[in-house]
Amino acid sequence: MRKASPTAIVLPLLNDEDVVRLRKAVREELLSLGFGLVDQTKMITAASELARNTLKYGKGGEGHIQKIQESSKLGIELLFTDDGPGIEDVELALTDGYTSGGGLGLGLSGAKKLSDDFELDTQPGIGTTVIIRKWKFP
């Protein structure tokens, strides 16, 4: 699992209720950063998808929520990390509709579409970390 930055909010993702709690926490951060409604909806939805993946495929892990800044741009960074089985074929996993778990296969690719930045770091047998960011344009 990726270690959290000292200023991040760290939430466990070990059960269904944790996913709901993370959604609420993400919403609060987005609100405090002044993101508009559509951006909020997209990011919380993306967070929900990734949190569920961490729980379901990663066998449980953590979510890190962090305010970020690049020159005068403010943003939010969400990180999802686990010590699960990792993803064997990343390209396949990112394909719309591909699922290894009976889902819709839209979670990973969806989260990528709904956010501004997307990073995936995975090693089969070791774990997975997914990072998404959204920037607020003044």
Add this chain to the structure above:
Amino acid sequence: MERIPILRMGKLLLVTIQVDMHDRLAMTLQDDLTERIVKEKASGVLIDISALDIVDSFIGRMISNTAAMAKILDAKTVVVGMQPAVAITLVELGLALEGVITALNVERGIALLEQNS
């Protein structure tokens, strides 16, 4: 165990989702709805999602599955009250909500369901 209440109105079943559902609750709702359709011989199901700020792929799938099961049981499903930001997100997500008819509000949804029964 927490459950989302399902109301019966004639041959229609009405559900208003007012909580941020965790996955298990969504699955329970799907099962409860299917059971009630059979039990009440319902001809239609109206799912009010006007209170939902977020519809992710799991909830989307729950709604599509419910509609598919309802169809097999000869009932129609209408989803009402989708928030605009949710609609935009679903389109970007590529979530089709197959087999689901949408209506702006409960009145129009019920009218749609009664029209065809």
